[in-house]
Amino acid sequence: MDNSLARNSNLLLYFFNSLGKKIIKIINELGAIVIFFILAFLKIFRRKQIHEIIQQIYYIGAKSANIVMLVGLFTGMVLGLQLYYTLTKVGSSGFLGSVVALTLIRELGPVLTAIMITARAGSAMTAEIGNLRISEQIDALYTMRIDPQRYLVSPCIAASIISFPLLTALFDLIGILGGYITGVVLLGVDKGAYFYRIQAHVDIIDIRGGFIKSIVFALLVSTICCYNGYFTHLRTDSYGARSVSLSTTSAVVLSCVTILISDYVVTSFLM
Amino acid sequence: METPLIEFKGITKRFSGKTVLDRIDLSIYENQITTIIGKSGSGKSVLIKHIIGLLSPDEGSILFRGKPVDKMKKKEWEEYRSRISYMFQNNALFDSMTVFENIALPLKQTTNLKKKEIEKKVMSRIEQMELLDAANKYPAELSGGMQKRVAMARALVTDPAIVLFDEPTTSQDPIRRNIILSMIAHYRKKFGFTAILISHDIPDVFFISDRILLLWDGKIAFNGSYEEFYRLKHPMIDEFLLSIEGLKDELTGLLSKRMFRSRYDILTDQRNIGNIITAVLFSIEFKMPDEINGSLISTEILKALGEYVNTYFGPLGGFSARHSSRKILTVLPYLKPEEVEKSVHDFALELQQKTLTGSAADVRECFEIEVTAGITEAGPSDDIENIIEKAEKNKKIIALYKCGKEDS
Numbered sequence: 001m002d003n004s005l006a007r008n009s010n011l012l013l014y015f016f017n018s019l020g021k022k023i024i025k026i027i028n029e030l031g032a033i034v035i036f037f038i039l040a041f042l043k044i045f046r047r048k049q050i051h052e053i054i055q056q057i058y059y060i061g062a063k064s065a066n067i068v069m070l071v072g073l074f075t076g077m078v079l080g081l082q083l084y085y086t087l088t089k090v091g092s093s094g095f096l097g098s099v100v101a102l103t104l105i106r107e108l109g110p111v112l113t114a115i116m117i118t119a120r121a122g123s124a125m126t127a128e129i130g131n132l133r134i135s136e137q138i139d140a141l142y143t144m145r146i147d148p149q150r151y152l153v154s155p156c157i158a159a160s161i162i163s164f165p166l167l168t169a170l171f172d173l174i175g176i177l178g179g180y181i182t183g184v185v186l187l188g189v190d191k192g193a194y195f196y197r198i199q200a201h202v203d204i205i206d207i208r209g210g211f212i213k214s215i216v217f218a219l220l221v222s223t224i225c226c227y228n229g230y231f232t233h234l235r236t237d238s239y240g241a242r243s244v245s246l247s248t249t250s251a252v253v254l255s256c257v258t259i260l261i262s263d264y265v266v267t268s269f270l271m
Numbered sequence: 272m273e274t275p276l277i278e279f280k281g282i283t284k285r286f287s288g289k290t291v292l293d294r295i296d297l298s299i300y301e302n303q304i305t306t307i308i309g310k311s312g313s314g315k316s317v318l319i320k321h322i323i324g325l326l327s328p329d330e331g332s333i334l335f336r337g338k339p340v341d342k343m344k345k346k347e348w349e350e351y352r353s354r355i356s357y358m359f360q361n362n363a364l365f366d367s368m369t370v371f372e373n374i375a376l377p378l379k380q381t382t383n384l385k386k387k388e389i390e391k392k393v394m395s396r397i398e399q400m401e402l403l404d405a406a407n408k409y410p411a412e413l414s415g416g417m418q419k420r421v422a423m424a425r426a427l428v429t430d431p432a433i434v435l436f437d438e439p440t441t442s443q444d445p446i447r448r449n450i451i452l453s454m455i456a457h458y459r460k461k462f463g464f465t466a467i468l469i470s471h472d473i474p475d476v477f478f479i480s481d482r483i484l485l486l487w488d489g490k491i492a493f494n495g496s497y498e499e500f501y502r503l504k505h506p507m508i509d510e511f512l513l514s515i516e517g518l519k520d521e522l523t524g525l526l527s528k529r530m531f532r533s534r535y536d537i538l539t540d541q542r543n544i545g546n547i548i549t550a551v552l553f554s555i556e557f558k559m560p561d562e563i564n565g566s567l568i569s570t571e572i573l574k575a576l577g578e579y580v581n582t583y584f585g586p587l588g589g590f591s592a593r594h595s596s597r598k599i600l601t602v603l604p605y606l607k608p609e610e611v612e613k614s615v616h617d618f619a620l621e622l623q624q625k626t627l628t629g630s631a632a633d634v635r636e637c638f639e640i641e642v643t644a645g646i647t648e649a650g651p652s653d654d655i656e657n658i659i660e661k662a663e664k665n666k667k668i669i670a671l672y673k674c675g676k677e678d679s
Contacts, residue, residue, distance in 0.1 A: 048380060132365075140363035143323050144377040144429075145352055151380065 036149075036230070037157070037223040043150040044158045052155035053162075060121040060156070061163030065170060068116055072104075072171035075112060076178020079103055083179075084187050097194035098201035100179035101172075105202060105210045109172040111263050114164065114217035118255040122225040125156050126251040129229030130244035138230075153226040157219065164218035165211045172210070209270045216266055220258050225251045274337055276301040276433070276465055277322060281331035284317055291317050293489035294331065299482075304459055304466040306476050309486035315469045316360060318486065319435045322467070323355050324348075353381075356431035360438045360469075362422040364410040371397065371406045374425045381429070396424040415442035419451070427458060436468045440475070445522040448472055449570040452479050453596065473512070474520065474528050478596035498656060501528060520593050522570070523577020531592030531600075532655065538604055539651050547648045548604045549611045552662035553580065555597040556641040572640060573597060576622070583618050600659060608648060615644050619669035642670040 044053075079100050087093045129152055132138050141148045176198065183189040228251035235243045275298035284292040291314040299305050307315050320326040321333060324340070332339045335351055343351060364373050375393045378384055384392070397406050400420040410418055419439060426434055436455065440448040452472070456479040459466050470476040477483065477497040485493035485500075485508070493500060493508065500508065512529050520527055526534065538548070553576060557569040577599060580591050584601050591601040603611050622642065645666035649658045 135366075136359055136361060136363040137365055139325055140357070140359060140365075142325065143355070143357035144381065144425075145349070146377065146380045 033223060033227050036153075036227050037219070040149050040153040040157055040223070040226070043147065043154040046150055046154075049150070049155060049158070052151065053158045056155040056159030057162055059124070060117065060159045061166060064117050064120050064163070064167060067120055068113055068167045068171050069174045071112060071116055072109075072174035073178040075108055075171075076100060076104065076175030076180075077182045078178075079108070079175070080179035080182030080187070084183055084189065093189055094193045095197055095201075096179065096183045096189050097176075098197035100183070101176050101198040101202050102206060104172045104175040104179075105206050107263075107267075109168050109175060110164075110210050110213035110217060111259060113168045113171045113214065114221060114259045115256055117160075117164065117167065118221050118225070118252055118259070122221050122255050123248050123252050125222065125225040126229035126232075126248045127244055129153070129226055130232035130247050131229075133230065133233050134240055134244060149230075153230065156226050157222045160218035160222035161215060164214040164221075168210060168214040209267075212270065213263060213266050216262055217259050220262060221255045224255045224258060227251075228254075273300060275299055275334075276336060278334040278337070279318075279321070279331065280334065282318075282321060282328045282333065283330035284314070284321070284326065285329050290489055292321075292328075295489075295491055297484060297491050297494065299465065299467060301465050302459070302463055303481040304456065304468060304479055305482045305484060306468045306470055306480040307484045307486060308470065308473070308476075311471075313486045314489060315486055316437050319357075319437060319467055319469060322433075322435060323357050324352065325357075353429075354432035355435065356426040356429060356433070357435045358422050358426040358437060358439055360441070362410070362418045364418060364421055364425070366410050369407050369409055370402060370413070370421050373410070373421060374428050377425065377429050392428060396428050400424045416444070416447050419443065423451070423454075427462075430462060431464055433465045433467070436466060436470075438469050438471070440470060440472050445475075446570050446574065449475055449522055449573075449596070452476060453570070455479060456596075474593065475522065475596075478593075501532065520577070522574050523593055523599070524581055525577050525599065526590055526592045528592050528594070531590065534590050535602060535655060538602070547650060548602060549606060549608050550647055550649055550658045550662060551601045551603065551611065551615055552594075552645040552647070552659055552666065553599045553601065554643045554645075554666060556639075556643065557597070558639040568638065569597065569640070573599075576642065579618075579622060583621070584614070587614065594655075594659060598659070600655070600662070602649075602658075608646070611646055615646060615669065619644070623670040623672075638672075640670075640672040641668050643667060644669045 043049075080096065083099050083103075084093055084096055087095055087099065129138075132141075132152065138148045138152070141151055180191075180194060184191050184194050228247040229244075232243050232247040235246065237243075238246050277299040279295050279297045282292050282295040283290065295318070307318060309315050317326060321328055327341075332341060334340070335343075338347075340348065340351060365376070368376065371393060374396055375389050378389045378392060382389075394406075397403060400423060402417065402420055402424065405413055405417055405421070410421065413421065419442065423436075423439060426436075439455065440451050443451060452475055455466055455468070458464070468476060468480070477500070480497055483493065483495060483497055483500050484491055487493075493503065495503075519525065519530075525531075555569060555573055555576065557572075573593075573596075577591070577593065580599055580601055584591065584603060587603060588605040589601050589603040591599055594600050603614075606614065619642070643666040645662035645664065647658060647661040647665055649661070653661075
């Protein structure tokens with residue numbers, strides 16, 4: 001009896017010990033990410049940054065535009081299709097324009113755009129910075145007195161802050177057009193009603209909410225992706241090219257999960 | 272006593288419990304070339320990474336002109352770092368940038384120079400390093416040797432006061448290796464920087480070094496000149512040289528200095544007191560306006576001279592070794608002095624006709640080569656350094672090439 005009690009209390013101790021260690025590790029990691037972000041963010045405003053930021057806007061923003069438009073178009077078309085049948089059931093198909101626009105502007109636009117950019121540009125950020133780290137190029141920057149965080153991370157964060165809202169706007173616009181194609185062109189909803197309802201029901205608060213979300217996602221995605229690449233050499237589970245690939249996977253998964261969690265948090269604050 | 276430029280005091284560094292540097296004390300002096308040698312994985316790169324701040328010591332302190340670097344204010348620390356440049360073992364070139372962009376990067380990011388000034392400075396380095404054809408190529412399109420030269424150009428483009436070279440000559444052929452080392456020596460003189468080198472290329476690296484540091488089991492096992500290093504009889508140095516230095520000098524095909532010394536010692540032991548041997552010191556003097564081409568031609572001529580000395584004096588029972596970057600000492604134990612004189616005369620005629628004229632044929636620029644020979648006699652009490660000193664006093668020009676005019 002005594003033995004089993006002792007064994008149980010040992011197991012309990014082991015459980016809490018490992019749980020505590022994991023929680024401390026997560027808190028430490030979160031603290032490190034926050035410090036990493038603050039330092040990199042402040043370095044955006046240093047001199048000689050404009051050229052690097054423009055270059056990153058081209059990679060993160062301009063080069064992601066096509067994929068964002070394609071996804072936006074089909075998301076809008078699917079929404080048009082699904083919502084038309086739902087609204088028809090309750091006899092409100094005339095509201096299709098406003099429902100498509102509000103869904104896109106308030107929710108799907110920022111979230112799907114952020115996920116698409118994470119997949120396209122976020123993974124590239126981690127892989128590129130990770131590669132620079134394992135081939136000692138980050139150390140080389142340091143020896144040349146070029147602050148690696150300023151030179152590599154800050155432009156990514158600045159470019160994300162600029163690109164995410166712009167691409168979200170593009171996604172929303174193309175999505176609304178997608179809804180128009182299925183709703184008006186294919187299913188016969190009145191063209192005037194489609195645009196009138198959008199104008200009538202979409203407020204500036206909805207648009208502002210969408211943009212706030214896209215900026216929050218920009219900060220999270222760029223910080224998580226750059227952080228994972230920057231400290232890829234500290235991974236204990238792998239080395240070299242393998243550590244870069246694992247860091248890239250972690251960055252993408254963590255970014256997507258964080259986008260969804262923060263979406264809920266920001267939405268609840270905005271409501 | 273001269274204050275060291277950089278001083279290590281009791282530096283200890285551990286990685287995962289393993290002590291790599293164990294209470295290291297060392298001094299690096301201004302305007303000298305200090306070479307750090309040691310077996311692979313002995314912590315040489317770790318040691319020099321401490322100088323630039325890429326690693327921090329677990330114990331001890333590093334002093335710059337007597338001031339601890341860990342106690343420097345931010346501005347002082349930045350100023351200290353601005354004087355240092357680092358050439359990485361694996362080059363650490365930015366593979367998404369061209370050669371030009373790689374070399375221009377530190378100037379673009381850390382100076383206020385105008386675009387044209389940067390371009391001029393970078394192009395001059397590119398030209399000096401013979402990289403003109405590669406200026407717009409990416410590092411992946413270049414050979415290992417060319418990548419090394421790009422890394423070196425990038426390290427020197429900011430005109431640093433201290434340059435840390437982490438194995439600058441690996442993956443180079445013997446000729447290119449000597450050229451790179453000559454270039455380091457030349458630029459050190461020209462720009463007046465202090466060089467700290469890590470290299471395995473013995474003896475080539477010794478010829479340009481003012482000071483040798485041997486890192487052994489985490490400690491500095493030897494600190495002194497290259498002559499002292501070879502003179503010191505210690506099992507550890509023997510073990511190290513045996514593992515690094517081959518039996519032959521890779522560039523010239525002559526004996527390695529260690530083998531030469533062993534053969535000379537055996538010869539001294541076998542000789543009766545009063546027996547005299549003859550030795551010849553061959554030297555190459557070279558004058559050319561362009562240092563890069565100059566290094567290339569003089570290295571090629573030294574290589575040819577070494578091979579030729581071997582072929583000519585080997586069958587006569589002689590043995591030779593390179594004793595500095597442009598000097599070869601030949602010992603001829605079985606020939607009388609007058610026979611040596613005649614042999615050297617015949618050798619000079621052939622050298623003039625075959626080697627000098629042949630090597631100079633491809634060079635467009637005007638230049639001068641003088642090959643001198645100093646013949647001396649040595650008794651059993653003379654050590655190699657004495658012989659070189661005596662032979663140096665007797666040197667005469669035996670072959671000459673001057674802007675297309677040969678003489679002997």
